[in-house]
Amino acid sequence: MFILLIISLIAIVTTWVVLTVAKNMLVVRALQKKLSKLHTIPAVPVLGNSLLFKRDSSPPAIFARMKEFHHIFGNDLIAQGLFNKPALQITSAAMVEQVIGAKTIQKSLIYDFMKPWVNEGLITALGKKWALRRKIITPTFHFKILEEFLAIFNRQTEVLVEKLQQQSEKGDFDIYKYITLCALDIISESAMGVKLNAQDSPSSSYVKAVKEMSEIIFRRLFSLGNEYKILFQLSKAAQRQKAALSILHEFTNSVILARKHQLEDEQLRKTTLEKMDETDIYGKRKMTLLELLLNVSVEGHRLNETDIREEVDTFMFAGHDTTTSCISFSAYHIAQNPEVQRKLYEEMVLVLGENFKTIELTYSMLQELKYLDMTIKEVLRIHPSVPIIGRKSTGDMIIDGQAIPAGVDIAIFIYAMHNNPEIFPEPEKFDPERFNEENCSKRHPYSYIPFSAGARNCVGQKYALLEVKTTLVKILGNYQLLPCHPKNNVQLKTDMTLRPVNGAFVKIIPR
Template identity: 50%
Template sequence: MLLILTLIFASIGYVLFNYHKTRQKLLKIKSHFDGPESHYFWGTMPMFVGKSIPDIFDMVTGLHNIHGEDIVILAAFNELVLDLSSSKNVEKVLLAKSIRKSFAYDFMEPWLGTGLLISTGEKWFRRRKIITPTFHFKVLENFLDVFNKEADILVTKLERHAGKGEFDIYDYVTLYALDSICETSMGVQVHAQDDPNNEYAVAVKQMSTFILRRVFSVLRSFPSLFFLYPYAKEQKQVIMKLHNFTNSVIDSRRKLLEQEKSTSKVIFDLDEENMYSKRKMTFLDLLLNVTVDGKPLSREDIREEVDTFMFEGHDTTTSGISFTLWHLAKYQDVQQKLYEEINRVLGKDKTNAKLTNVEIQELEYLDMVVKESLRLIPPVPIIGRTLLEDMEMNGTTIPAGTTISIKIYNIHRNPKIWPDPERFDPERFSKTNESKRGPYDYIPFSAGPRNCIGQRYAMMELKVTLIKLLAKYNVLPGESMHKMRFKTDLVIRPDDGIPIKLALREP
């Protein structure tokens, strides 16, 4: 008995001794940075107790106002986290080879598999090479038809709010972006704008909520305990629905393409006329046509990429469009200047017609407005990495295994680069002002090899939507607009909608 007790005490002593040694090492690393106080065992966890999700967002982003550009956080049980916003260290991490995405991305894996966003190493490299041509500007031009059509529907749907009280624009834009991504990535029209209760649209929204809840859960560090979550079973069913839908679209589309190939002509099944865009190439078609070492991609390979587009390609643009409208509602002078540019370049009637890429490119002020909005509210405000090898930073060695948060939200508010950072000022993106900044001072689409593959797609979609909406409506602030707060999983969202008002413009 005495021997057992001795062994137990010796083991506890050994664990505590090692814990203490590790803590001393981490404190030494911390001395090269600044950072918040950390409890011996619970780390910075006490800071978050009893706080709401928007409070946590404010605290996490506010840390840089207190502790500077790069911060060391000693989280619970000696977990080392680095919060970076200085261009020199951000560049190092974004260009590093031995690195993987951090834990929060794992929560998306049951749905997205190891698609482009999550995969690493050789798999990522090969896929990126295959998928890059699908974002060729010629392919994107094809998608303009979809954005034009869906944006016209959005404009019509919003008519019911013209001249009335405040309402939440975010949900309308979500449905619009979902319709657009379904059609461009899969060639399927889910008509989410007409039927917000569409099964697929609802499932996508549910998955986003599950991911958000998990990021903020206390159990998040223990993936094997996921079954304890009250919504674990529900998530499984939702993912099954999402996968079944994508699989069925892939199978139908593959069959259609094979029929086309064998008869050397395009076949249209009349029953599917409404479901599939006919001659328009979609991401899915391009993936179905790809071969690697002479073999086509498997259904699972294709599904994870299409699902990744579905996720990355609609929540992000929804956030970009909605928060730009929020800024325009707040800054009426900017909106007026933009409206005048739209009228001058496109003419009043043109905005009702199909916008072309050439026309969109001519709107320089629009470009500046969108960029400034993506600066202040970057749709992906924080990205995460885990170091797989040691890395030198601030004159010390950051060990492999460290979690790195790249705070895009804070990079874009660095007062050394952006004087009076909270002020919304599109002139920051005039050609002269833009040329004064470095490549890592403004990274809404990230930078380096893992940057956003969809950025041109996104800019195009944002611009078409804004032109169409502003041509018809004056966007006004809602009374409760100042109450708007943020929450974020991978994408930044309003905690409780974006309240705006609309007034019809003179015809």
């Protein structure tokens, strides 16, 4: 009886695998016919392309292999996952423009791994829900509110400068660790109005839970059975995720409730206007994302606590790892390129004055630092914080006049686009001049998209650039950056964010 059960089970699983593989391979054939310019990455039945990763399946090796595919096979590729699930991996500007511009969008599987944390916040939301939320959230990044955030950037980066003193004149150290904590402090205060004090208490449970969740999302991305939630539910990581999520959600919930009560008290005492208007949003009142969400009405209803929590969590998630990578890689490249550092410093002295390390930086001051802007653009070219974004065809996505079948995953490999020698000659060379006006005007606008493009571009782009600029001005005002020993040169790995494997190493000496 038992043997019969096993045999039936094997027969069912085998039939399912054969049918799934056959169905997927038909879609691959259809794609090859429709998009005949695209090369197909060599694949085998059932395992798809996974054998190409078998030599070394560590995160940096996976990333290196993905880059290699484009060197060997070309800009736009047809790939196959487990059970030959078809996917496109694209890097050419014209094709990327068509995918990003598609009318109905769906995001690919990787975004599902964020959902336990951020649920359906702006980054994962689709359709009507997304459009409404985007309309609500966009005013958070009005330049008058950005000016208010600058007070937070100034204060927290001063703490960073103080913490970095521990490493001054001490040889190579990983600046990434310091920047992560500073970026967490900044986003927590801007999104929730809460001082997390991560720089003073790096081992707080919230900070640890953020790290734990990022790590779990990363591991799920590269596990072979990643699509099958049931396998994940049975794993130890699922237990760890549960524990981390309870810390993360409890923290945001408690902040939301505290602010909500505070606001209700204020309203009772008639110290706030009953209805928010333009002056409330952009005016004197200190505005955080949370304040905005608590005050807004959608079709006559306030957002409920779950709605608010998903947006606050989204900001905590999307708004600290990305800037951390950008600032850390900036420090690394500036240290490696003394001539760039000299020009940056000269520009800062010219625009901000000799004693700029102690001044309160303002929005307009930072706008004047043109060479700094070009340098950050070059950092986001060579090491884009978000190296891959994923979409899924809904069936009405048209590429080169051809409808892509529904369900096909499309990876836009931003990293490979930005390091394509046909567009950026000698891509490994760090050269901010690639971003002077003349050079920019020669390129296709979609050949450089660190913040994505179109309707779903990064809503926090301006905020991010101001944060990165403030941090770099404060660091360079106080320290000279020196290159690390070549044995510590940066190596890359990626999940949703591009990260250094062992760290971003630099040396610092006081100015």
